[in-house]
Amino acid sequence: MQISDFIPTAALRPYIASYKVIESAGGSLNRVLPSTSLAMAFCFKGQVSYQNESQKVVLPFALLTGLQKSARLINYDQDTATLIVMFKETGAAAFCRQPLHELFGQSVGLDNYFKISEITALQYQFRGCNTHSERIALVEHFLLSKLLSYDTDKLILQAADKIRMEKGNIKIKELAALFCLSQDAFEKRFRKVIGTTPKQFAYLIRMNAVIAAQKSSASFLDWAFDSGYYDQSHFIKDFKTYTGLTPSNFFSSASFW
Numbered sequence: 631m632q633i634s635d636f637i638p639t640a641a642l643r644p645y646i647a648s649y650k651v652i653e654s655a656g657g658s659l660n661r662v663l664p665s666t667s668l669a670m671a672f673c674f675k676g677q678v679s680y681q682n683e684s685q686k687v688v689l690p691f692a693l694l695t696g697l698q699k700s701a702r703l704i705n706y707d708q709d710t711a712t713l714i715v716m717f718k719e720t721g722a723a724a725f726c727r728q729p730l731h732e733l734f735g736q737s738v739g740l741d742n743y744f745k746i747s748e749i750t751a752l753q754y755q756f757r758g759c760n761t762h763s764e765r766i767a768l769v770e771h772f773l774l775s776k777l778l779s780y781d782t783d784k785l786i787l788q789a790a791d792k793i794r795m796e797k798g799n800i801k802i803k804e805l806a807a808l809f810c811l812s813q814d815a816f817e818k819r820f821r822k823v824i825g826t827t828p829k830q831f832a833y834l835i836r837m838n839a840v841i842a843a844q845k846s847s848a849s850f851l852d853w854a855f856d857s858g859y860y861d862q863s864h865f866i867k868d869f870k871t872y873t874g875l876t877p878s879n880f881f882s883s884a885s886f887w
Contacts, residue, residue: 631652631654631658631660631706631882632650632652632653632654632655632719633650633652633653633655634650634651634762635648635650635652636648636649636650636651636766638770639770640775641774642770642774644718644721644724644771645717645718645720645721645722645724645777646715646716646717646718646721647667647713647716647717647718647721647723648716649713649714649716649760649766649769649785650713650714650716651690651711651712651713651714651737652706652711652712652714653710653711653763654676654706654707654708654709654710654711655708655709656708656786657703657705657706657707657708657710658706658707659681659703659704659705660703660706661701661702661703661704661873661874661883662698662702662703662704663701663838663872663873664697664698664701664834664837664872665697665698665716665834665840666697666719666790666831666834666835666838666867667697667716667717667718667719667721667722668694668695668696668697668717668721668722668730668733668825669694669695669714669715669716669717670694670695670714670715670717670722670740670795671689671691671692671693671694671695671712671713671714671715672691672692672712672713672714672751672752672756672769673689673690673691673692673710673711673712673767674691674711674712674713674756674757674759674765675708675709675711675712676706676707676708676709676710676711677689677702677707677712678704678705678706678707678710678712679704679705679707679732680702680703680705680737681703681704681705681818682703684840684847686705688875689737690739690741691723691742691749691753692731692739692741692749692750692752692753693737693739693740694722694726694737694738694739694740694742694743695733695736695737696730696731696732696734696735696736696737696825696826696828697733697734697735697824697825697826697831697834698734698735699735699833699834699871699872700872700873701827701872701874703874704731707755713765713766713769715742715769715773719787719790719791719824720782720783720786720787720823720824722825723780723822723823724777724780724782725773725776725777725778727778728743728823729821729822730822730823730824730825731822731824731825731826731827733825734825739750744776744844748772750811752769752772753766755768756768756827757768768782782822783819785809785819786819786820786824786868788809789805789809789816789820789828790824790831792805792808793805793828793831793832793835794835797835797836797839797857797858798832798833798834798836798837798839798857798858799832799836799857799858800832802816802817802827802828802832803827805828827838833868833872834855836858836868837868837869837872837873839857840856840857840869841873843856
């Protein structure tokens, strides 16, 4: 599997972190960890599917994926290629009028958000592209045409930054008070922009920090304490929910991103 990263054009950088092109010549099964941002994917070659113990769900050409609580297993058939738009944490709200928190834990066809005729036209136009630069230019043209009149909610952006700075170890009630909002008003505003509750977002940040540290030589108890947990069993339960594996199995497993 080959993964290539590309930087968005200047007009889209306030909303999009990067583009990823994932190519699998021989076919592969990859574990995708939960992110703190939504993603839009275009499978322009071959077939991609979600896989679990009981079934395989083939994905459409274009889809939008909300924030997830747990890792997903993505199966790439032979000779498959996908372009993924990695939004910034508050970026997807600039293109979608629908409440983003309704997407939590889901992946839905892009035709649920935009006209079927537009998605069909995109699929046809992808067939005429020969390079990744051409494909990205096509997607950027589509996104720019869908850009809403949107001002980033700076308060929520600051709240997300605060959660990240604390590595997820922060009480939401105290965070709301810091921004002079009631907890209920803060949570509603946060869900609208980020796509999930601040508590769930803090969980994702906390587990992301654990993975980024990759302290494979430390004990599970050390991991737990470093991550703000008070007991090892709670930490391992959350870790397994997030990755689908125990810490020891995860760090000895195949590739993930």
